[in-house]
Amino acid sequence: MQEFLVKQSNLDFRTREAYKMLRTNIEFTGDNNKVIFITSTMSGEGKSTVAFELAMSFAQNGMNTLLIDADTRKSVMKNRGKKGKIKYGLTHYLSGKNQLKDVICISDVPNFCMIFAGPVPPNPSELVGNERFAQMIEELRAFAKDNTPDVLLDELIEKTGYIRALEEKNTIEDRTRIENVQELKSSIIGYMKEAEDDTLEGYLANVALYTDLDNYDTETDAVVMMTMHAAKGLEFPSVYIVGMEEGIFPGMRAIGEHEEMEEERRLCYVAITRAERHLEMTCARQRMLFGRTTANRVSRFVDEIPDEHIEKNIPKGYAHRDKSREESYQHRRTSYGHLRGGVTAPAAAASGAGAGTAASFAVGDSIEHKAFGEGVIMKMTPMGGDFLVEINFKQGVKRLMLRAAAPHMTKI
Helix, strand or coil, X not given: CEEEEECCCCCCHHHHXXXXXXXXXXXXXXXXXXXXXXXXXXXXXXXXXXXXXXXXXXXXXXXXXXXXXXXXXXXXXXXXXXXXXXXXXXXXXXXCCCCHHHHCEEECCXXXXXXXXXXXXXXXXXXXXXXXXXXXXXXXXXXXXXXXXXXXXXXXHHHHCHHHHHHHHCCHHHHHHHHHHHHHHHHXXXXXXXXXXXXXXXXXXXXXXXXXXXXXXXXXXXXXXXXXXXXXXXXXXXXXXXXXXCEECCECCCCCCHHHHHHHHHHHHHHHCCXXXXXXXXXXCCEEECCEEECCCECXXXXXXXXXXXXXXXXCCXXXXXXXXXXXXXXXXXXXXXXXXXCCCHHHHHCCCCCCCHHHCCCCCEEEECCCEEXXXXXEEEEXXXXXXXXXXXXXXXXXXXXXXXXXXXXX
């Protein structure tokens, strides 16, 4: 196992945010995208820079990331390390001279490892194209696919020699790192005892939901800030939802995509129903977003709330989505007491004959959804006066809020 210190890039805010956006878009393309291949038609186009910065972004977001420099002809990745002697690289492994654990380099950045290209071989294209390269990728993927998270961690520690290296250095900092690895193992074992999905993906999804809310005391007199996902199952006397603007909520990716828009609409419903007495939804006349000043329309989700449930404050010059498109809002207020049971998607009012109500569905029912087709209700979880239902459709399992989904579903 080898070690090196990463030479951090001096990126401006806008560029760094662009890489974060790229990372987020990749994360939302599916659960099975574990290997990302970056290439270009000619040298000097920036593939090494993009690959490195994207890998760093994944690592800084808490994901174990291995960057493989497969440019065995004219690699520039060696300049990314500011300290550390790299003896072995990809070409050593592909030529059969070293094992995989010998060529992986542990960096000083958490969750980030690299395999450098190594010395330039006489036949770079043939070497990268041989079976050992594919074998290496499959071997790395198999770790996560075929083993439970605790076994995977043990295998990873053994193959990289990480603990052995820390024990050899034996500094206070290295002993602390060993304790951190041991605590990670304890966390994984604790998760596996309680979770139904004891896969690596399940553990990472569970860790991603950890926030300070795990230690939240309901008796504490304090303002609580959280994401809408983290708010599921909780209720508060007063709730403030910010960023109710087109392009933010709903996000740009959802605009023009029916299924994604419906998912964001359900999430908005979850946020609205967290309020027990008072709900305030706000938006900005303009804001700085990804390095640019933008002025967005008020979110369509605000417009879908019936006017009789809203107190309006309408200054001049604010873009608003309504029938005339001439009104402008700064923010709207609404009482949760009026909203309970009264806010549904616009299509609900025009639901066809046979459309159900929330009370008419149960686990095991075969249903037909207007957007997703036929499915079977697999699970119903009580959530804030509503139910989160899991329905197995032909295209996969969907999680919907029952009150919002019921007008679009019929039993079959």
